[in-house]
Amino acid sequence: xxxxxxxxxxxxxxxxxxxxxxxxxxxxxxxxxIKQTDSTDKTSKKRMENFSLYMGDNSSFFxxxxxxxxxxxxxxxxxxxxxxxxTLPKASSNKRILKKEDVQKLSIYNEFYDKTYHYNDAIDLKxxxxxxxxxxxxxxxxxxxxxxRGRKYIAWYTDEIPAxxxxxxxSGLPGLIVKLQDTKNEIEYSMISFRHFKKNKTLTLAYxxxxxxxxxxxxxxxEESFYSxxxxxxxxxxxxxxEETKRIIKQKFKNKKKQNSxxxxxxxxxx
Numbered sequence: 189x190x191x192x193x194x195x196x197x198x199x200x201x202x203x204x205x206x207x208x209x210x211x212x213x214x215x216x217x218x219x220x221x222i223k224q225t226d227s228t229d230k231t232s233k234k235r236m237e238n239f240s241l242y243m244g245d246n247s248s249f250f251x252x253x254x255x256x257x258x259x260x261x262x263x264x265x266x267x268x269x270x271x272x273x274x275t276l277p278k279a280s281s282n283k284r285i286l287k288k289e290d291v292q293k294l295s296i297y298n299e300f301y302d303k304t305y306h307y308n309d310a311i312d313l314k315x316x317x318x319x320x321x322x323x324x325x326x327x328x329x330x331x332x333x334x335x336x337r338g339r340k341y342i343a344w345y346t347d348e349i350p351a352x353x354x355x356x357x358x359s360g361l362p363g364l365i366v367k368l369q370d371t372k373n374e375i376e377y378s379m380i381s382f383r384h385f386k387k388n389k390t391l392t393l394a395y396x397x398x399x400x401x402x403x404x405x406x407x408x409x410x411e412e413s414f415y416s417x418x419x420x421x422x423x424x425x426x427x428x429x430x431e432e433t434k435r436i437i438k439q440k441f442k443n444k445k446k447q448n449s450x451x452x453x454x455x456x457x458x459x
Contacts, residue, residue: 211249211391213242215384217364218253219355224374227450237280238380241355242391246289248353249391255279259394284395285357294357296407297395300414301421304399307407313360315343324366332361338454339370349382356452375452404456415445 218240226232240256242249258279286295293308313334320331322344329344336358343354347363354365355377369376402410414421418441419434429437 209393209397211242211244211247211393212388213244213249213385213391214388215243215349215351215382216389217241217243217353217355217379217383218381219377220380221355222376222378223452224450225448226446227374232447232450233374239355239377241353243351243353244388248287248351248359249393250285250287250356251283252279252281255282255284256391259392284393287353287359289352297397297399298407298411299395300410301418301427302425303421304396305407305410306397306399306401307404309357309404311357311359313358315360317361327366329366330363334358336453337457339372339375339452341368341370341375343368355379374450408456415441417441 218238221236221239222233223236224230224233238253240251240253282299284297293310295306296309297304297306313336316333318331322329327346327348329346332343332345334341343365344367345361345363345365349364351364352361353359355368358365358368366379417438419437
């Protein structure tokens, strides 16, 4: 397994150095993420890692903090510093969500082993804004509701931050989403900080944006296939394992899939 770890680190370093693009932003919101990972077990609800939403003049980028930290470390990785490489943060999600205001579709990027797949996702949220108000840290909030792929959500947003954006794939309200929760109490995003900068800041997107572009259905099939048996994907990238190591890897992914049986999106659409 140590060999597998080093192969993965090396491949990630190569990938990050081969494909980097700058993303310019002038504000950033950080969200805590709470999720019930097993739909049949309410005790499986736990706080996941934090996620951040980086917002530019006409675009936004949503990603887990551990993933961004990993990308930053890999940009300056030193092969001789193995001890440092072993401290790399573990991301619960490699998914990146890029939204441009002048485009109706989101660009979704995700890695399976060290190969990035990309698909476009059309989002058409129908918000119902309610005459219900609240406040948080002197910030005025207003309530809204929507349906999204098998779940009903309640959102609290503020027009004091005039950004029509929010966590994950949610946007379209006349202000930034501060809190978002499904009515089953299984998914919850809560903003824990917001920063606005006088000058644009730069985020280096260290992943292959030129990876295979597939349809949403093809992406779903690839995701299912990878987590059912990741070995062919790893071997395709040059990895080699003994039969015992293969067995361990398959079991690890099987357990991981079982422990995460409650996706945010329960359906592919809202029709």
